[in-house]
Amino acid sequence: MHPEFPHKDIIHLNHAAVGPWPRRTAEAVEAFARENLHYGSRGYGRWLETIAATRELARQLIGAPEAEDVAFVKNTSEALSMVAFGLPWQPGQNIVIPEGEFPSNRVVWHAAAQRYDLEVREVAIGEEPELDLLRACDQATALVSASAVRYDSGLRMDVQFLGNELHGRGILFCVDAIQHLGALPFDAPGCRADFVMADAHKWMLAPEGIGLFYVNPEVRDRLQLNEYGWHMLEHAGDFDNPALTPSPGARRFEPGSPNMLGIQALHGSLSLLLETGMDRVDEEIREHWLHLEDRLRGLGCEILSARHRRAGILTFRPSAGLLGDTPLETVYHRLQADGILCAMRGGGIRFSPHFYHETADLDRAVEGLREALPGG
Incomplete structure (x- = not known):
């Protein structure tokens, strides 16, 4: 856990909406x-x-x-x-x-x-x-x-x-x-x-x-x-x-x-x-983006954000096979209830990690998504 962000019971992946204070x-x-x-x-x-x-x-x-x-x-x-x-x-x-x-x-x-x-x-x-x-x-x-x-x-x-x-x-x-x-x-x-x-x-x-x-x-x-x-x-x-x-x-x-x-x-x-240092902030965010992309694809999600144009926002949508008859909004609300802060934008769910996250945070978020899906 980063000393400037002692979060309790959340993984804050919503910096593109309202970020937390250090x-x-x-x-x-x-x-x-x-x-x-x-x-x-x-x-x-x-x-x-x-x-x-x-x-x-x-x-x-x-x-x-x-x-x-x-x-x-x-x-x-x-x-x-x-x-x-x-x-x-x-x-x-x-x-x-x-x-x-x-x-x-x-x-x-x-x-x-x-x-x-x-x-x-x-x-x-x-x-x-x-x-x-x-x-x-x-x-x-x-x-x-x-x-x-x-x-x-x-x-x-x-x-x-x-x-x-x-x-x-x-x-x-x-x-x-x-x-x-x-x-x-x-x-x-x-x-x-x-x-x-x-x-x-x-x-x-x-x-x-x-x-x-x-x-x-x-x-x-x-x-x-x-x-x-x-x-x-x-x-x-x-x-x-x-x-x-x-x-x-x-x-x-x-x-x-x-x-x-x-x-x-x-x-x-x-x-x-x-x-x-903004160069380091940029590097960390982009590495987090790539890690999330890899894990989300492995789960069966479609990535709606372009890798070669990436910044801090990663928008994705679980496949129809994963969602079944469950509305995407239901999955989103389950994530929020579990403390995985994100947003619904652009036809999908939007994760927006910052530099201070650890890989374990990102992995827990993807695991939380898996559990929020039908049959999870």
């Missing part, structure tokens, strides 16, 4: 609560130092040039909305997205299209999803938005290839990285991303209600602001200053008081990932 994150939240209980905001200056330190950790995780290129947001949807309703659209432009994206990466573009007289092109993707998206682009394409890793199948997009191709065509590139950040290394400038956003409650192992938002400094001024408050001003904290100039950095996207509790927690979680 021990250090829970301890940081407990310490922050105790400090508030006994000393109130006496240490507020130190809390501000934690914000700066966490922003630096976020910079390292996302590969941003400067810490001030990363904003803290409530969630991915908020950041996507800032892009969708902040860009200076022109009537007749189009936005290209893959078919079957998570609803957050669909609803904002359709809402913007209705308001600004745009077209949303939802593109069926196949074996070469990047080329499918590029073929759908034309002279009127203003932006392509795609998940770096699909939430259902776990398909990993080649964001570096796609981003460089889009940059050469003068098309903005928006990356929903919620299933990527915390599981694989990421290089925002290297993939020519203009906008990157992700909640921290999945692979980043932090609470819900806090997320990251990167905006390419070269396009930052093109994104019009729709939310305002004291914290987004250049002279935040200098309340007597009459200037109302937005911060030149990404803090301009943080209108009001920060989520201080969430940032305390995020600092703990990001520190663990970066101390471990």
Whole structure:
């Protein structure tokens, strides 16, 4: 058992939904609560130092040039909305997205299209999803938005290839990285991303209600602001200053008081990932994926995720012979009841292991699946 994850009676294979907190994150939240209980905001200056330190950790995780290129947001949807309703659209432009994206990466573009007289092109993707998206682009394409890793199948997009191709065509590139950040290394400038956003409650192992938002400094001024408050001003904290100039950095996207509790927690979680090293995290997750694939195939399951496109998500479906007349949902509920945390997505059951698991955990999960099947 990993010392940071002393789980009781569960095998947590649901990091693509809501991940668990590491021990250090829970301890940081407990310490922050105790400090508030006994000393109130006496240490507020130190809390501000934690914000700066966490922003630096976020910079390292996302590969941003400067810490001030990363904003803290409530969630991915908020950041996507800032892009969708902040860009200076022109009537007749189009936005290209893959078919079957998570609803957050669909609803904002359709809402913007209705308001600004745009077209949303939802593109069926196949074996070469990047080329499918590029073929759908034309002279009127203003932006392509795609998940770096699909939430259902776990398909990993080649964001570096796609981003460089889009940059050469003068098309903005928006990356929903919620299933990527915390599981694989990421290089925002290297993939020519203009906008990157992700909640921290999945692979980043932090609470819900806090997320990251990167905006390419070269396009930052093109994104019009729709939310305002004291914290987004250049002279935040200098309340007597009459200037109302937005911060030149990404803090301009943080209108009001920060989520201080969430940032305390995020600092703990990001520190663990970066101390471990994202290359090692990636390697461990991919090895866990291969081990699960081998065991699930041996049990008689169809693997719905592509090995050569793998990230952290493995979606599978037991064969008809294994299921018989039992609905897949019944098997899923049996797994949950037995403490094997997973999800139903993309027509199958989705396992999403993290770096800290041991092989024995994965084997117990597969054995639990066997027992959850009819006749098990």
